[in-house]
Amino acid sequence: MRTNVELRFHLSPRSRNYKTGPIPVSTSPRTTCPKICPGRNKWCYAEKGPLSWHWGKVSKGIRGDTWKDFTGKIEALPVNQAWRFAQAGDLPGCGNRVDKRKLSQLVQSNQGKRGWTYTHKPPHMFGNGAAIREANKSGFTINLSANSLDHADKLSRYGSPVVVVVPADHPERSRTPEGRPVIVCPEQTGRVKSCAKCLLCQKPRKPIIAFRLH
Numbered sequence: 001m002r003t004n005v006e007l008r009f010h011l012s013p014r015s016r017n018y019k020t021g022p023i024p025v026s027t028s029p030r031t032t033c034p035k036i037c038p039g040r041n042k043w044c045y046a047e048k049g050p051l052s053w054h055w056g057k058v059s060k061g062i063r064g065d066t067w068k069d070f071t072g073k074i075e076a077l078p079v080n081q082a083w084r085f086a087q088a089g090d091l092p093g094c095g096n097r098v099d100k101r102k103l104s105q106l107v108q109s110n111q112g113k114r115g116w117t118y119t120h121k122p123p124h125m126f127g128n129g130a131a132i133r134e135a136n137k138s139g140f141t142i143n144l145s146a147n148s149l150d151h152a153d154k155l156s157r158y159g160s161p162v163v164v165v166v167p168a169d170h171p172e173r174s175r176t177p178e179g180r181p182v183i184v185c186p187e188q189t190g191r192v193k194s195c196a197k198c199l200l201c202q203k204p205r206k207p208i209i210a211f212r213l214h
């Protein structure tokens with residue numbers, strides 16, 4: 001087994017996930033997941049099925065690239081290419097902490113491309129919020145993941161886009177307690193076929209995107 005297993009990140013050139021659509025997607029090792037993530041051992045979709053097996057290999061260092069090689073692959077993507085970072089795992093950095101140096105390198109590699117991701121790393125710790133906001137300003141979209149509409153209001157104060165999980169019967173359009181607009185992911189309502197056709201999560205925007213829990 002390789003050493004420095006936490007440094008392995010994987011890029012699939014073409015996702016086979018029906019929801020994502022045929023775009024490049026990356027996988028981060030499990031060590032990047034923050035301890036506070038509410039999906040842990042509950043509803044985290046990456047802990048189930050084939051994705052969980054792939055994630056296990058990346059996390060053990062059996063599959064994937066060093067950070068340098070990984071960011072080189074991102075840099076080599078075609079101009080304007082949409083791609084998703086961390087279909088499993090989170091931003092670089094162990095647990096709750098964002099590795100600012102690696103995030104800055106990732107943002108540089110993404111120049112001219114349309115990368116996006118989601119994070120459960122807490123913005124109020126380790127200066128994470130400011131680093132995430134800077135990445136968003138520089139074209140790499142990082143959505144802060146909220147656990148409730150109340151939480152979505154709190155996260156919105158950090159100046160980055162927000163997504164939230166909601167019950168399966170949540171209406172398509174709603175508002176947070178503080179009045180921010182919320183729309184359910186258009187793939188879940190049948191309005192688009194995949195992220196590749198939608199890219200709402202990649203765009204700077206005001207509305208909060210809601211994901212209905214199955």
Ligand code: SF4
Binds near residue numbers: 188194195198199
């Ligand atoms: S809102 Fe669009 S880009 Fe975001 S998860 Fe849903 S389909 Fe994908």
